[in-house]
Amino acid sequence: MATTITRTPQPKPRALQVLLEPYLYVSPTLLLLGLTLFVPVLIGIYYSFIHFVVYEPLNHGFAGLENYIKAFNDPIFWLSLRNTVVWTFSSLVFQLLFGLGLALLLVTPFPGQKLYQALVFLPWAVPAFLSGLTWSWLFNPVIGPLAHWAAALGLLPNADNILADPSIALIGPIIANIWFGIPFFAITLLATLTAIPKEMYEAADMDGASSWQQFRFITLPYIAPTIVITALLRTVWIANFSDLIWVMTGGGPADATQITSSYIFTVAYNKLDYGYAAAISVILLMLLILYAVIMLRLRSRLEVTT
Template sequence: MNRTLALKLEPYFYTAPSLLLIAAIMLVPLVTGLSYAFHDLILLDPLSGDFVGLDHFREMLDDDGFWTALRNTVVWTAVSVALQFTFGLVLALLLNRPFPARGLVQALVFLPWAVPGFLSGLTWAWLFNPVIGPLPHWLHGLGLLATPENILSDPRLALWGPIAANVWWGIPFFAITLLAALQSIPKDIYEAAAMDGAGPLLRFRRVTLPLLAPTIAITVMLRTVWVANFAELIVVMTKGGPADATQILSSYIFTLAFQRLDFGYASAVAAVLLLLLLAYAAAVMVLRHAMTERP
């Protein structure tokens, strides 16, 4: 009986270290953090700490900063992910056929992924700086900017700065996962399709895309959630400014917590963001399920 019990317990023995660590450092703090959403909690204010129920959420309804950030979150996430995905797919297709020095080229185009997020933010902030960066001059030369100025200080354009950095930084992620998925498609399927008279475009639409679809759905979903939470570029490049014009929800939470020290309200906004992301992820999973069920 001893061995039967030992066999039953074995998998838990292997997973326990990870689980305990994640529970202690992530899940318990998450629950604590969510509980702040229902408290009036301002750092350094000894009078705060009362239970306030749903007050923070009511406050949110009238908070212009929240609504701007929500709108920006959608734009930031949708545009970043769409561009990362499109360029990532093109890059994966380009890399998925043999050519000289493929290993080297692959290593170089994937390099941005290794660049720390804050550093790519700084680098792009510098590139957009007209004093030492070329981009304003180039954009002016192309007629896209009236004067070679820093778009990061123009409230109407500033969000495009972090988006550019994010696209540059995120293409390799999509390229790597899609390339991996492409390489696992058996060659004979293409040969069979070619024998059946399908040209390259038709092969891409009828063979490649359907076989990539599960990978695409999963990576796009994970990446969307991840990008929506990714405040670093915005904090580093614009600090949410000018005049909160580039604030997304996650950077807004950061500002609320660490500049206004209002942890209660910050946690309430974080709870809303988490809820939105969970709803989005659930919707994608349901959609994916429905699509694979269809004959």
């Protein structure tokens, strides 16, 4: 609620200084972001229209839509878009479901909970490159147990490395991503869950509501807005998050696990085709903006109706 604050008049307000102060505070940040992020984005958009391959220094110049047409005709680019959708949504759904499960388990206190939380949230703190390496070692039948277990359970025909099989390799980074992302959802949802007034459950208990009914009619409506917002933000974040893929498969075997952002990195870092990498980046940026706009529209419509 807005409260009226009576401001004490300052002795001799030095008008200009007071006016400039906030700008003084924000300008270093804006300057840094401008020079290291926004100007490079503009340069990147410019690169997308030139032929710019590092080992073809003589063939360097304005190329019109060449790079964009190349993307349109590049099957790996289309595959990477499909993979981005698969990667993003399967990671997100499982992170969210398991995260919600963990949050629900943690909402009623138990002895040793502090230590338990410190341990169970630990994957969040593990750097992505280490998570990626760790999981690729676990999938490697030479050194890790997972392939052997999967074969024993009949999930795999032989104890082979799933990261080496183009048809299922993407599952590897997705599992690593789920492992890494559960704590994020558990922590944010736990915060929301603990904010639900206890009286609501007590009243529901007295009215004889079952646990499921309590979850369905009290808990879920209460946490739904948090779920929607965090899920929307995470979608964009996960779509951009290629470290795990880069470390675990390098986008392979045979580009089968490229998501668009790892493919951009491959094109720039391995193939040294800066123009093409820039063009795909611009396309990815456009698609993400489109997604964000649609989601914001949907959200504002939701807010109107509820």
